[in-house]
Amino acid sequence: xxxxxxxxxxxxxxxxxxxxARTLLLxxxxxxxxxxxxxxxxxxxxxxxxxxxxxxxxxAPSGGDRVxxxxxxxGDGEVSPFLTEEMRIGDPFELRGPIGGxxxxxxxxxxxxxxxxxxxxxxxxxxxxxxREEVGSRxxxxxxxxxxxxxxxxxxxxxRTPRPGVDVRLxxxxxxxxxxxxxPGRLGLAExxxxxxxxxxxxxxxxxxxxxxxxTVADLLLALGxxxxxxxxxxxxxx
Amino acid sequence: MDIVTPGFRGRRRERxxxxxxxxxxxxxxxxxxxxxxxxxxPEGWRFTIETxxxxxxxxxxxxxxxxxxxxxxxxxxxxxxxxxxxxxxxGVALDTLLAGVDTAxxxxxxxxFDGYTTNVPLEDLLDGxxxxxxxxxxxxxxxxxxxxxxxxVPHLYFWKSAKWVRGLTLSHADEPGFWESSGYHHYxxxxxxxxxxxx
Numbered sequence: 302x303x304x305x306x307x308x309x310x311x312x313x314x315x316x317x318x319x320x321x322a323r324t325l326l327l328x329x330x331x332x333x334x335x336x337x338x339x340x341x342x343x344x345x346x347x348x349x350x351x352x353x354x355x356x357x358x359x360x361a362p363s364g365g366d367r368v369x370x371x372x373x374x375x376g377d378g379e380v381s382p383f384l385t386e387e388m389r390i391g392d393p394f395e396l397r398g399p400i401g402g403x404x405x406x407x408x409x410x411x412x413x414x415x416x417x418x419x420x421x422x423x424x425x426x427x428x429x430x431x432x433r434e435e436v437g438s439r440x441x442x443x444x445x446x447x448x449x450x451x452x453x454x455x456x457x458x459x460x461r462t463p464r465p466g467v468d469v470r471l472x473x474x475x476x477x478x479x480x481x482x483x484x485p486g487r488l489g490l491a492e493x494x495x496x497x498x499x500x501x502x503x504x505x506x507x508x509x510x511x512x513x514x515x516x517t518v519a520d521l522l523l524a525l526g527x528x529x530x531x532x533x534x535x536x537x538x539x540x
Numbered sequence: 541m542d543i544v545t546p547g548f549r550g551r552r553r554e555r556x557x558x559x560x561x562x563x564x565x566x567x568x569x570x571x572x573x574x575x576x577x578x579x580x581x582p583e584g585w586r587f588t589i590e591t592x593x594x595x596x597x598x599x600x601x602x603x604x605x606x607x608x609x610x611x612x613x614x615x616x617x618x619x620x621x622x623x624x625x626x627x628x629x630x631g632v633a634l635d636t637l638l639a640g641v642d643t644a645x646x647x648x649x650x651x652x653f654d655g656y657t658t659n660v661p662l663e664d665l666l667d668g669x670x671x672x673x674x675x676x677x678x679x680x681x682x683x684x685x686x687x688x689x690x691x692x693v694p695h696l697y698f699w700k701s702a703k704w705v706r707g708l709t710l711s712h713a714d715e716p717g718f719w720e721s722s723g724y725h726h727y728x729x730x731x732x733x734x735x736x737x738x739x
Contacts, residue, residue, distance in 0.1 A: 305736050309543055344562075345548045353550050354562045356620055379551040379564065387547050394545040400736060402722040403574050512571040516684060519576035529576050529654060536571050 304333055307344060310368065310396040312388050318455040322421065323385040324360060324371045327396070334363040335399030337406050337428035338507065338535075341370070344395040345380060355380045358425040358509075358535075359399065362432035368396070371455060373421035404507065404535045408436040412505050415497050416444040417488075417518050419510025422537055423455050426509055430467065443468045443504075445496050447488045447514065450476040470496040488514075493521050500526035509535040559623050560730035566622035571684050574718065578654040578683070578704050585688055587672065588707035589637060592645045597637075601688065604672070607632045612671055614694035616701070617730040629692055631673030634665040645710035649717060650691050650702040658702050658717035659726070660693060662710065669695060672705060697728040697735070 314326040337359070344354045361369035374385040388394075406414060406429040414433075416426040423446055433442055448454050450473060460469050472492060473485045498504040506527060508518045515536045522532050559565065582601040589597045599607070611630045617623045648660050664670065673692040674681050681687035686703025693700045699719050720726050725734040733739060 303738060305738050307543075345545045345550070346542050347548050347550050348544055350542065351550050351552060352562075353548075353564065354621055383548055388545070389547075392546055393543050394548075395543050400723065403719075512684070516571075516577055523576050529578070532576050534573060534575055536573070 304399070305397055307395040307397045308332070309393050310343075312390050312392050312394075313367070314390065318371060318457075319453050321374045321385070322371055322455055323374070324369055325384060325388075327368045327370065328366055329368045329396060330366050332363075332366050332368055333399070335359055336402075337362050337432035338404045338425045339399035339401045340425070341368070341396050341398035341400065343370075343380065343384070344397075345383065346395070353380050356400070359428050360424045361428050362435050364435075371421070371424045371427075404509075404533050406432060406505070406507070408432060408438055410505065411438075411440050413441045413498050413502050414443070415504040415506045416442065416446075417493075417497075417506065417508045417510075418444070418446045419488075419514030419518070420448060420453065420537075421455070422508075422510030422514070422535070424509075425535065426507060427456050427459075429507065433467070434464065439466060441466050441498075443470070443496065443498060445470045445472060445488065445493065447472040447474060447510070449474050451478045468496070488518065490521050490524065493518070494525060497522075497525070500528075503528070503531060506532045507535075508532065510537060512536045557625075560617050561733045562735075563617055563621055563623040563730065566618075566624050569624060569685065570618065570620070570622055572618060572620060572699070573654075573703065574656065575654060578652075580653050580683070580688055580704055580706075582688055586706065587637075587689070589641055590707065590709045591641060591643045592710050592712055595642070597641055599637075604632065604689070605674070607636055610671060612673075612692070612694075614692070616694050616698050619697040619699055619724065619728070619735050623730075627694075628677050629671065629673040630675035630678075631671035631689070631692060633668060634670045634672070635668065637672065638666065641710075643710045645712055647711050647714045649709045649711065649715060650700075650705055651707050651709065652702050653704040653706050656702060656704070656718050658691075658700050659715055659720055660696065660700055661714075661727075664693060664696065665708075669693065695729070697725075697730050699724065700728055 310327040310329045316324045360371040585601045670693040674689040691702040691705045
């Protein structure tokens with residue numbers, strides 16, 4: 302079976318990240334493995350043969366037949382409400398991949414890494430953080446994660462746990478946690494300057510989130526002197 | 541055998557024409573790029589066609605705008621599965637740009653200002669099938685969507701429609717471009733669902 306043949310996946314478990322986002326733990330027999338940052342295609346088929354397909358980022362590094370996706374529910378979406386609310390443990394669907402060889406972190410690369418996420422854009426970046434830990438990489442990582450409110454943070458426990466060589470900075474755009482020293486606001490140049498890597502360190506930058514967010518952040522990184530060739534972007538749209 | 545997912549019905553819509561397999565209709569105009577958006581000023585813009593013999597043909601922004609323009613109304617299909625119907629563009633047909641170009645090449649590499657490349661057979665650019673577009677929906681094409689000008693080859697997946705295009709090189713050799721080197725299909729016909737290598 303090739304990498305791009307459809308495989309049967311079964312929902313083995315799930316974990317709610319926020320009131321509108323759920324991590325799906327899937328069993329995919331024969332999964333060929335993947336790099337952090339890659340995505341899969343999901344295909345759902347109805348009783349009468351009607352099909353819907355969508356791409357989703359892989360939320361965790363490769364680990365045998367287990368595949369994790371985190372799906373943000375889009376209110377009027379066709380696929381995400383089903384995946385996050387209706388699908389039951391044991392239910393089968395189809396999946397193929399891994400797909401994408403550009404927006405990936407390669408474990409052998411020792412260069413510093415700057416991860417910048419807006420909202421659900423954290424998903425492939427979380428896979429990179431987890432991959433770093435699993436392979437015992439000493440590449441220094443920094444994550445800047447922009448969310449609306451503290452309730453919107455995915456993987457909150459994980460991100461709170463201190464890890465040597467990984468700095469995590471949360472930016473709240475609408476409501477900051479009680480006792481926060483910084484008022485809520487959009488991610489700007491000052492924040493990127495203080496909590497990112499200096500351009501001289503030539504970090505690999507991965508920016509993922511909604512289009513407007515990615516456009517803004519990528520422009521700011523260039524303004525701070527980062528080389529456009531080191532700024533990799535992935536834009537999320539509604540699905 | 542089809543794997544039916546219990547309980548999944550989907551949200552079907554009535555439409556007057558079919559979409560390519562695996563696509564859904566997008567209401568907005570999503571953006572997909574591998575890196576930062578280059579901001580290209582018309583003053584610095586030049587569009588160059590280089591043939592397999594090294595002969596070049598180049599247009600400044602003013603010269604380009606003075607060429608006869610067309611207003612194609614086309615459907616576009618992104619490999620990430622959204623399709624958008626009846627999009628309106630204004631631009632110069634590749635037939636016009638290639639009319640004075642002497643070539644025996646079969647293959648084209650499109651180059652963009654950000655270093656992006658994509659490959660297309662020359663015959664897919666001719667006979668009213670492609671344009672260098674500089675307006676979308678009656679407005680100058682904004683930089684997020686590839687302005688000042690992008691290639692528009694609507695019968696192939698939209699990654700072939702290189703944003704921020706700065707030129708074409710014509711060649712006897714069929715080389716892969718950026719996404720084509722990274723697992724995506726060499727040709728990219730949405731109706732045959734040629735998304736990835738091997739499809």
